[in-house]
Amino acid sequence: MSDHENAPIVTLTDAAKHFGPVRALDGVSLSVSLGDCIGLVGHNGAGKSTLVNLINGGLAPSSGKIAFAQGQTAFGAGVRSVFQELSLCANLTVAENLRIAHSALNGFGWRRRARAEIRASLDAVFPGHGIDPDAEVGTLSIAERQMVEIAIGFASRGSEARLVILDEPTSALDAAIARQLLAHVKQFCANGGAVVFISHMLGEVFEVASRIVVLKDGKVVAERPTPEFTRAGLVDAMGHVAAESGGVATARRDFGPEVVRTDQGLSARRGEIVGLSGLAGHGQAAALARLFLSRSSAWHAGKTPDVVFVAGDRPRDGVLPLWSILRNISISILRNDATRGMVNRQAEAAVAKDWKTRIGIRTDDVTNPVLSLSGGNQQKVLFARALASPAPVVIMDDPMRGVDVGTKQDVYAMIRAEAARGRTFLWYSTETEEICQCDRVFVFRNHAISAELNGTDITEEKILEASFEMREAS
């Protein structure tokens, strides 16, 4: 490669970004050159999203400098980003969404060109994807939407993409499709592109990244070529205790009577943590939603609900965006402390304060708006909301999407403690590590249960075996 090609696409010099008193990013220097694949890790609130927004030109730094190669704008330098929260227009088709991102796609016949371009990009990243460019995005599954978003990031869009920022790209994808993406990222970098890859799945980061940058509290605490890191070293650098690898052997406990049984064959006993696994989008979320709706009344909530729900899709059915953290927590228990239909403010505040410390929500004041929290902390609020209610059954629909390792450990411990006290958990997760926390696992395939695994049978191989059809469908 010539010197010219090795010139950095973007160079940050001591860049900082403050939101009021909050130092989201506190002086970061970083340069990304062609051929680089940078793994960016750090726990939630470490400043990754802010850094991404500086690199892609979405935010201007409060101090410091950002310089792009070839022209002054991020887009002109070929910087593209794929965001963590799904950011497509659900009312438009796949091809029309490309039009939003690609403003030069104009004039007569733009639809035909948009269809061809997005199809080419989808084919390149996800061979055999089966997504119709004319499908309305609202009709696609979350995994398919994520695939479309990634494909738009890599699409040519007038000028070649040179640096693609992927923020938690695999969080909604199942293992096979995530593999396709990782292969494409490696290919893309080998061909002279650059990628900034952000993921909580350290295995993926180790696999694709040539260099790993660790962020902590708005600062770069480590930046080294990947081979110089070990997994434990990386987690240490992020500032959390290394996660126990593999399945945590849960002590065999005695469970109470069966409290959940559905027509599908899903069952759970009192005090049990039941996992739902399998490839994403094979009916796990629908099974949980059906169970929840059948056990809760639309007419009368009652003082002691039978089931509570922890949402994984936070913007859609999780947070109440205009409310404070306190209100977001207490919504599930308002009736318990109410006197003659009036909210008991003191009890409400006490519960919120209690859960803030118990689950470790990072905020100075629970009356702050809930959107002031990072994604992982918003998720903690949702856990607090569910666990604060006295409901005996807790349903969790992939609640740890995009949550950092430390938070996960906190939540695992809390779930185990609550289960020991007699609560039942139904837990759908796309991550094997979480499934290994469960006492019993149901593996879903094509909207039906294909296997039930117990205790020591819960291993990645067994789950994968049950997730894939081994023989060709006859």
Add this chain to the structure above:
Amino acid sequence: MSFLARHRIILPVVSLAVLLAATFYMQPRAMSYFGLNLLFNLAVPIALATIAQMLIIMVNDIDLSLGAFVSLAACVTATSLNDAPLLGALILLGLILSYALLGAVIHMLELPAIVVTLGMSFVWGGIALFILPAPGGVSPDWLRTLMTVKPPIAPMAVVAAVIIAAVTHLLIMRSGIGTVLRGVGGNARSVARAGWSLVRLKALAYGLAGLFGVLAGMALVGLTTSADANIALRYTLLSIAGVILGGGEFIGGRVSPTGAVIGALTLTLAASFLSFMRLSPDWQIGAQGAILILVLTARLIFSRKGAEE
């Protein structure tokens, strides 16, 4: 995904067809060139106003000033545009620009459109009263001729509805900029991230709405030959109902121009249908509401079924 959920346009078309069949059954003489023209004459300004409302709903806002705005445009058309065409045209152009400005202000100051437009409705109403304190004015001749033209085969009202639907379909559903505008309703943040100026896009949506509002006022004067400051007040709610009847949704940028025109036709027809039923005018508004609820219930049931599949 069910067939009906995929093709949102079917339900509005069926509603209109059923209502039309019922009207013809009760009053067979309506089934003629002249009869159709009478039935749908007043649908032209309503269709234009519905398109204007649709453009606002498309960007997740709602316009409560549209009726007053159309009345004002009608008053200007019946006075200034007739007496001093150049001045009148300039005033109408100013009205369109002020709508665009309104959109930009609503976006920049993050004001709720429902409050701003409610306030603006009194401003428009006041100016209209100032221009035309008592009912009167005269329609410009060319406008009168245009609105009473008798095209071959189909009556003016039907031809106009088809043209309005076709032009707005091209503008909103097929063109690139229309797609981006719908994107603003679907996910404004991702549009902004892609480098578009939301202020300009909102101003464009509101400006287009202003244009169609002015056209609605002009068409109305062309039909009625004179104006009045309160001539189109009921258009505010009619236009919202028309958008929803036509398969649009209040949020999420899901709108259909063809559906909106069909919705406007359905609402106009519902009024005539109730007159044919010899229903006392006292009950007509209630009955119109009942028809609206009926159609919306049908849509809800179909979309639920579509979601279950």
